Amino acid sequence: MAKKRPEIANSIRTGGYNTNYHDVGKGKGGDCPLVMLHGSGPGASAYGVWGRSFPLLGKTRRIVAPDVVGFGYTDRPEGIKYGMDVWVEQVINLLDALKIKQADLIGNSFGGALVLAMAVRYPKRVHRIVLMCSMGTNFPITYGLDRVWGYEPSVENMRELLGIFSYDHGFINDDVARARYEASIQPGFQESFRSMFPAPRQDSVAAIAGDEAYLNTVKQPALILHGREDRVVPLQSALDLARVLENPELHVFGKCGHWVQAERTEDFCLLAERFLSKK
DSSP states (O other): OOOOOTTOOEEEEETTEEEEEEEEEOOOTTSOOEEEEOOOOTTOOHHHHHTTTHHHHTTTSEEEEEOOTTSTTSOOOTTOOOSHHHHHHHHHHHHHHTTOSOEEEEEETHHHHHHHHHHHHOGGGEEEEEEESOOOSOOOOOHHHHHHHTOOOOHHHHHHHHHHHOSOGGGOOHHHHHHHHHHHTSTTHHHHHHHHSOSSTHHHHHHTOOOHHHHHTOOSOEEEEEETTOSSSOHHHHHHHHHHSSSEEEEEETTOOSOHHHHTHHHHHHHHHHHHTOO
């Protein structure tokens, strides 16, 4: 019998399709669950981005981490037009299906922009937010983000992306690059990925960004975490978010790139848990 992939967990109906999601941790049923939303790299999935954080944050919290539609092992409905409206609706449908009235949200990169959209559109469903190397502001597209969204499948290209994502290249090797490459070429993965962020990709940055008036409406306490050496989403984005959000805290990691959750796992989880546990 073939071993089940760790990326594949639970399946639940969200509107017209099934969402693959992880439901882990020791939080009590009445506690405010933590919803973790991944970024938009090729081959991205909830487990691939957050798997190392599950054991640490899951000591005290219930974690719900879905594969955002178009990524991972969530269904890819025929004819779907990917965009923020679709992604927000998916998360709301997931909360409804799981009977979660309110949640804390963590978002990485593109997932951070999704968290902000949730906070603006459904403020009563969102308690506190953590934005990690988050998009959500309109910035000149970086070389790194252009390479991420313009990815063409090959082990060599994936190895380059891993180098762009991280400051410390010590954990990057052929096995890691090949595993992530193979994740990016699962059936349907690349087709949906190509359709999301077409050239000119600056338009996609703008499409998921909010202007100052939009971001001013985010009232939830927000913890902003960013790697100083991030080559995908510039540090200036974090500084801009800290300037316009109503209740922000900002922590910048030196010698750290776009993958704070991978390069500084324990620090990331400790800061997030302390922040989310505040009354």
